[in-house]
Amino acid sequence: MSSEGKRRGCRGAVVAAAAALALVASGCSSTGTSTGSGGSAGTAADSGKSSTVKIDLTARGCEPKPAKIPAGPVDFNVTNSGAGAVSEAELRTADLGKILGEQENLTPGLSGGFSLTLQPGTYKVSCPGASQPHWTFTVTGKATGPSWPSNPQLAAAVQGYAGYVKQNTAGLVSHTQAFCQAIDAGNLNQAKMLYPQARVYYERIEPVAEVWGSLDTQIDGRWENPVTVASRFIGFHKLEQLMWQDKTLAGAPKLCAGLVTNEQQLLTLVSNAQYNPLEMASGATDLVNEAATGKISGEEERYSNTDLPVFAANMEAAMKVVSLLQPYLQHQDPGALVLIKQRNDAVTSQLAHFKASPGYDGTGYVDYSTVTQAERRQLSAAVNALAEALSKLSAQVSA
Amino acid sequence: MSAGRQAEEQLRQPPPGEVSGQSGPSRRRLLTVAGLFGAGAVAGGLTGYFTASQDEPAAAGAGTQTVPFYGAHQAGIITPAQDRLAFGALNVASTAARTDLRDLLREWTGAAARMASGRLVGEDSVPEAPPVDTGEALGSAVGRLTITIGYGPSLFDQRFGLAARKPSALADLPPLPNENLDADYTGGDLCIQACSDDPLVAFHAVRNLARIGMGVVEHDWMELGFGRTSATSAAQATPRNLLGFKDGTRNIKAEQTDLLNQHVWVGRETDQPWLRGGSYLVTRKIRMFVENWDRDYLRDQENVIGRAKVSGAPLSGGSEFSPPDFTAGGADGQPAIPADAHIRLASPEHNGGTRILRRGYSFTDGIDPQAGTLLGGLFFIAFMKDPAQFVQLQRSLAGDALNEYIHHTGSAVFACPPGLRPGQHWGDTLFA
Numbered sequence: 001m002s003s004e005g006k007r008r009g010c011r012g013a014v015v016a017a018a019a020a021l022a023l024v025a026s027g028c029s030s031t032g033t034s035t036g037s038g039g040s041a042g043t044a045a046d047s048g049k050s051s052t053v054k055i056d057l058t059a060r061g062c063e064p065k066p067a068k069i070p071a072g073p074v075d076f077n078v079t080n081s082g083a084g085a086v087s088e089a090e091l092r093t094a095d096l097g098k099i100l101g102e103q104e105n106l107t108p109g110l111s112g113g114f115s116l117t118l119q120p121g122t123y124k125v126s127c128p129g130a131s132q133p134h135w136t137f138t139v140t141g142k143a144t145g146p147s148w149p150s151n152p153q154l155a156a157a158v159q160g161y162a163g164y165v166k167q168n169t170a171g172l173v174s175h176t177q178a179f180c181q182a183i184d185a186g187n188l189n190q191a192k193m194l195y196p197q198a199r200v201y202y203e204r205i206e207p208v209a210e211v212w213g214s215l216d217t218q219i220d221g222r223w224e225n226p227v228t229v230a231s232r233f234i235g236f237h238k239l240e241q242l243m244w245q246d247k248t249l250a251g252a253p254k255l256c257a258g259l260v261t262n263e264q265q266l267l268t269l270v271s272n273a274q275y276n277p278l279e280m281a282s283g284a285t286d287l288v289n290e291a292a293t294g295k296i297s298g299e300e301e302r303y304s305n306t307d308l309p310v311f312a313a314n315m316e317a318a319m320k321v322v323s324l325l326q327p328y329l330q331h332q333d334p335g336a337l338v339l340i341k342q343r344n345d346a347v348t349s350q351l352a353h354f355k356a357s358p359g360y361d362g363t364g365y366v367d368y369s370t371v372t373q374a375e376r377r378q379l380s381a382a383v384n385a386l387a388e389a390l391s392k393l394s395a396q397v398s399a
Numbered sequence: 400m401s402a403g404r405q406a407e408e409q410l411r412q413p414p415p416g417e418v419s420g421q422s423g424p425s426r427r428r429l430l431t432v433a434g435l436f437g438a439g440a441v442a443g444g445l446t447g448y449f450t451a452s453q454d455e456p457a458a459a460g461a462g463t464q465t466v467p468f469y470g471a472h473q474a475g476i477i478t479p480a481q482d483r484l485a486f487g488a489l490n491v492a493s494t495a496a497r498t499d500l501r502d503l504l505r506e507w508t509g510a511a512a513r514m515a516s517g518r519l520v521g522e523d524s525v526p527e528a529p530p531v532d533t534g535e536a537l538g539s540a541v542g543r544l545t546i547t548i549g550y551g552p553s554l555f556d557q558r559f560g561l562a563a564r565k566p567s568a569l570a571d572l573p574p575l576p577n578e579n580l581d582a583d584y585t586g587g588d589l590c591i592q593a594c595s596d597d598p599l600v601a602f603h604a605v606r607n608l609a610r611i612g613m614g615v616v617e618h619d620w621m622e623l624g625f626g627r628t629s630a631t632s633a634a635q636a637t638p639r640n641l642l643g644f645k646d647g648t649r650n651i652k653a654e655q656t657d658l659l660n661q662h663v664w665v666g667r668e669t670d671q672p673w674l675r676g677g678s679y680l681v682t683r684k685i686r687m688f689v690e691n692w693d694r695d696y697l698r699d700q701e702n703v704i705g706r707a708k709v710s711g712a713p714l715s716g717g718s719e720f721s722p723p724d725f726t727a728g729g730a731d732g733q734p735a736i737p738a739d740a741h742i743r744l745a746s747p748e749h750n751g752g753t754r755i756l757r758r759g760y761s762f763t764d765g766i767d768p769q770a771g772t773l774l775g776g777l778f779f780i781a782f783m784k785d786p787a788q789f790v791q792l793q794r795s796l797a798g799d800a801l802n803e804y805i806h807h808t809g810s811a812v813f814a815c816p817p818g819l820r821p822g823q824h825w826g827d828t829l830f831a
Contacts, residue, residue, distance in 0.1 A: 073728060100732070115728035213739070213798060224579045225802065282696060286803075289691040296770045299579070373769050380770040384690055391694035 050075055050115075053137075055125060057086045057106060062127035064137045071120045071141035078103045079111040085129045094122045096134065119143045146276065153328035154277050154397065160324045161275050165205050168317075169270045172201035173263045180256035183239075183249055191252075192243055193362045196306040199236060203313035204320075205270070206290065207283030212269055218262045222299070235259055237303075244303040277325065277397035284321035285394070287314045288387035296380045298368055308354055308365035315351075315383075318390060319344055325397060333396050336389065343386040350379045463540045468515040470818040472664065475545030476678055476756070476782050477653040479632035481594040483542075484624030484760040485601040486682065486778065487609060488551070488587025488811055489616040497559040497830070499615045504826030507548070507608055508819065517541040520607050533610065536603035542596030546604050548825055549680045549813025554588040564829055566671040568679065568785045569814045575790065576797035577807060584684050584809030587619040592680070592780065598625065620809070622684065624760020624778050631758055637711060637719065640777055641687050641761050642804075644704050645711035648719055649746070651756040662754045663782050665817075673828035676817030678782040681755075681789040684762070684809030687776035692804045703800040705740030713742065725749070739800040750795055753788050755781040776805065786812050 050073035054065045057080040064076075078089045090102040091114075100123070101114040118139045125135040148154045175198035182191040202209065202220060210216045217225065219235045234255055242252050291314040294300035301307045322329075322340055329337050353375070360367040371379075466474050491500055510520040521531030555565035571586065593604035602623065609618055628640040629647035633654050640646040651658045660666065665677045692700070697708060705723065706713055713723035715735045725743055729735040736743050747754050763775030783789060789812075796802070816825065 101728070101734075112726075114726050117728055117732040119732065225577050225797075229574070278696075282699065285694050289688075289694065292770070292772070293688050293691060376769050377771045380772065384772065387691070387694055391696075394696045 052077060055079070055089050055127075056081060057083045057089060057127055057130070059083050059085060059130060061130040061132040061135060062086070062089050062125050063135050064125045067136065068138040068140060069118075071118060071139050071143065073115065073117045074139075075113060075115045076101065076103070077111070077113045078106060080106040080108050082108045083130070084108060086127050088128060090126045091116065091137065092124045092126050092134075094124060096124055096126065148277050148397075151328070154325075157324040157328060158275050158277060158280065161280050161321065162273070164317075164320055164324075165208050165270055165273075165275075166267075168201050168204045169209075169263070169267045172198060172205070173260065173267055175201055176256070176260050176263055180253070180260060183252045183256050186249055188243060188247070188249055191249065192304070195236075195240065195243065195304065196301075196309045196361060196363045199301075199306070199310050200313035202236070203287075203310040204317035206314070206317075207279075207286045208270060208273070208275075209266060211273075212266065215262055215266055215269075219259060219266065222302075235262070240301065240303045244305075277328075278394055280321050281325065281390070281393040281397050284318040285387055285390045287318040288383060288390055290314055292380060292383045292387060296376055296383065301368070304361070305368040306361060306363055306365075307368040308351070308371075309363045312351060312365070315344070315347055315386075318386075322390070322393075325393065329393070329396060333392075336392055336396065339389045340386070340393075343382070343389050346382045347379075347386055350382050463517075464543050465515060465517055465541050466543045466545050468512040468546075468819075469821050472676055472678070472818045473545075473547045473815055474515070474818070475547035475592055475594050476663070476758070476815070477631055477659065478543065478545050478594070479635050479653065480627040480629050480638075480758055481543050481545070481601075482596045482627055483594065483598040483601045484627075484778065484780075485591075485593045485598075485605040485621070486624070486780070487591045487593075487605040487621045488619040489589045489591070489609065489612065490619045491554070491558065491588045491616050492614060495615045497561075500559055501826050501830045503612050503615045504548075504829075505824040506611055508824040510608060510611055511546040511548075511604070514604050514607070515541075515544050515546060517544075520611070533603065533607055535606075536597075536600050539597050539600050539603075542600050544593065544595040544600050544604060546608070547592040547594075547680075547815060549590045549592070549815040550829070551587045551589060551811065551813050553586065561829065564671060564673065566665075566669055566674050566814055568669070568787065569812065570786070572681070572786065572790060572810055572812055575793045575807070575810075577799075577802045577805070578683075578810065579806060579808060580810050581684075581808050584620050584622070586811050587813070589616060590680065590682075590811065590813045598623065622762055622778050622809075624762050626761040628759045628761055628777060629757045631756065640759075641689055641775065642692055642700070642704070644700075644706060644708055645719065646759075646777075647757050648706075648711055649742075651754055658754065659756070662784055662788065663756045665784055665814075668784075673831075674814055674816060677815045678756075678784070679786050680813045680815050681779075681781050681783065681786055682809070682811050682813075683779040683807050685777040685779050686774065686806045686808050688772070688804050688806070689775070690772050695804075702737050703741060703804070705736040705742035714740070737800065739798050741796075741799050741801045744795050744799050745792060750792055753791050755783040755788050755792065757781045782815070 051069040052075045053069060055062050055076060055078045057078065062078075076089070076091065080087065084107075087106050088102060088104045089106070091100045092098060093100065100118075101116045103112040103114050106112055120139050120141050120143050123137045123139065125137050126133055127135075148158070175194070179191060179194040179198045182194050206216075206220070209219070217232070217235070220237070221233065221235055222237050223233050223241075236259065239252055239255055239259070242248055242250070242255075291311050295307045295311040295314065298305065298307055300310060322337070322344075326337060354366050354371060355364060356366050357364065359365045466478050468474060513520055519532035519534075519537070523530050523532075550569075552565070552569050552571055555561045555569070591605050591608055593601040595601040595604070605621065609616070627638050629650050630637045631647075631650060631653055633652045637645040637648050651662060653659075663678055665674050665679070667675065669675060695703070701708055701714060711719035713721060713736060714729070715721075715724035715727040723736055723742060723746065725734070725736055725746070725748055727735040743749055757779070758781065759777050759779040761775070762778040763773060765774055766772070767774045781789060816829065819825065
């Protein structure tokens with residue numbers, strides 16, 4: 001699908017960044033320049049007792065004072081009393097891979113800050129341009145977390161989901177590699193057959209991949225998102241356009257190699273990611289929503305018309321979430337499970353009308369452009385009904 | 400009473416400012432309204448599309464106020480947003496000449512001034528002729544009708560000798576994030592924005608101006624807005640858009656003269672003196688995938704927007720009008736207002752201080768024939784000193800969490816000339 005800019009990582013995500021061992025929340029930068037003094041002190045006050053850490057930007061660095069605090073809300077007050085070459089302080093994960101909070105554009109004389117709630121672990125305070133740009137920062141105490149991990153059924157569901165996502169991301173990489181081989185060999189027909197085979201893996205993990213917004217865009221962005229700039233239209237759909245619309249493989253090998261590189265990066269991120277039941281359930285709804293908008297309209301695979309196999313992949317992944325949560329939901333809300341099953345059956349029977357062997361470009365389905373408006377509308381109604389039933393699950397599993 | 404007779408009754412009403420003892424509103428009522436609303440932009444007087452009986456209680460009260468047509472700026476920009484919109488984009492016919500266009504703008508001025516004061520566009524004197532006014536607004540209250548016009552970039556091509564009058568800032572918008580534009584709802588040589596608290600009155604205004612222009616202009620596209628989504632005055636409550644959230648809490652308000660001069664009114668910076676005191680209008684037809692949105696859980700909806708749904712307060716705390724604190728941290732270690740929240744990315748703080756005056760409306764075109772889902776959303780309208788302001792903001796929204804639920808499907812930009820004094824006409828300075 002294309003994320004259309006969706007970046008759940010920054011708002012309570014499916015996934016938490018893995019790099020920092022004890023970091024439960026994924027980090028997103030929080031920036032803001034204060035021309036006055038005081039920065040944002042006190043903004044995290046409602047979450048409990050907050051700590052204050054002072055950072056003065058100097059040519060030498062950005063030593064946090066104190067360098068060790070207890071877990072919980074913390075205000076970083078950043079000042080620059082005269083370091084011309086240093087204008088920014090960042091809190092990063094210990095491997096420097098992720099910025100959790102930052103204050104930019106602090107020229108000498110300015111002060112500012114940012115606030116975060118931190119779990120125990122080791123972090124780095126970074127200030128690019130200083131003679132020592134990275135300073136160790138430690139958060140002590142016990143991690144506080146949600147209650148679901150103590151429920152064995154939910155914990156098993158989450159673990160099962162992590163395996164499912166990892167497996168499908170690995171499948172994405174290997175099938176894209178096969179697709180690229182056909183491209184490299186100049187075999188357009190074979191490449192067209194292999195394209196949808198790789199696509200279905202992405203469509204199963206989409207709500208997870210979207211957490212890393214820019215990566216999602218690079219892999220799956222359509223022309224119109226997020227920037228409508230040709231140089232940034234580089235993923236699957238650019239290759240789709242070349243093969244079906246322009247009928248050429250010129251330039252495709254390089255694009256395909258870049259696609260694989262991005263997918264491998266995704267695999268690394270996914271392998272270290274953490275999940276939770278709420279976003280699993282919400283992600284299932286997102287998958288069906290996505291089918292209801294991008295696939296029904298034919299926008300997703302607008303050059304190839306291979307919408308039906310990716311549509312089926314969305315449904316399959318949504319129902320995988322349901323089956324993983326089933327042991328828990330059976331007690332919690334058996335009626336919801338029955339309704340979801342009925343509605344999924346309705347989608348499946350609609351979809352069966354469009355199955356074919358070997359089908360269009362070997363997809364097992366007909367060319368989507370041959371599906372009439374009336375048929376699309378029937379399919380859409382069934383899909384929306386399923387999504388509606390799925391949307392009730394998030395409250396059930398958010399224990 | 401026949402429609403013709405009613406029209407005659409209607410036409411006997413005095414123009415605003417004059418008080419007639421015969422068929423106009425009573426002096427007592429005028430004074431009451433003036434006392435309630437004061438002079439100025441809110442209400443110019445009490446007229447309206449009265450029917451035969453002036454004394455019917457139903458004719459008085461809300462909805463009968465008028466907004467002055469003449470003034471330094473066109474009405475309908477900082478006028479407190481009316482409830483309903485009719486928006487027409489028109490193209491000049493291929494057979495029309497420069498003089499036809501100039502004459503039409505003059506004719507439109509008179510018709511618009513009459514309608515804004517609560518009168519029909521013309522009198523029927525010959526029963527064998529088609530009625531001058533289409534008539535559907537007869538009996539409706541004028542509802543603060545404003546009629547605002549603008550000139551699109553294409554008007555300044557070689558056809559009418561206006562190339563040298565083209566403001567350098569007036570051009571089609573560049574490709575922008577998250578758009579898939581439908582040519583049927585994009586562009587236009589001219590636009591007419593009619594706003595009223597009565598939908599029929601707004602529609603009537605666009606219909607009649609288009610009718611007057613038949614042969615010289617033709618409709619390119621048209622949209623109706625059924626509910627305002629912006630407050631443009633501190634006296635107005637913030638309305639909600641189809642996402643169910645308050646929209647425009649931080650909008651520029653009519654009372655903020657400094658901000659209007661800084662961000663909305665074209666000033667001496669323009670290369671075209673005729674445009675000074677005017678403004679640029681950018682409109683975007685934004686489809687909302689409301690079914691998907693409605694399935695999202697409440698906390699996520701609030702995170703997407705960056706505000707609490709019911710109160711409208713920013714997630715950094717406080718009440719609706721508390722300034723958002725974009726540096727505040729939340730309980731989970733993430734920013735209280737997420738990094739990809741709509742209000743963060745659209746904020747002046749995130750855009751080097753850039754602001755625009757929003758004046759949009761909820762719309763629906765019915766049901767998507769292919770998907771069976773709602774074809775509707777926000778018919779976004781904004782006024783600004785330079786269209787580059789909108790371009791900057793829209794580019795900032797490339798990573799907006801809301802993009803999952805919306806899509807821009809139509810787009811247009813127009814230069815709206817300044818207001819007129821009585822006796823002046825639209826186009827006078829443009830064609831001078």
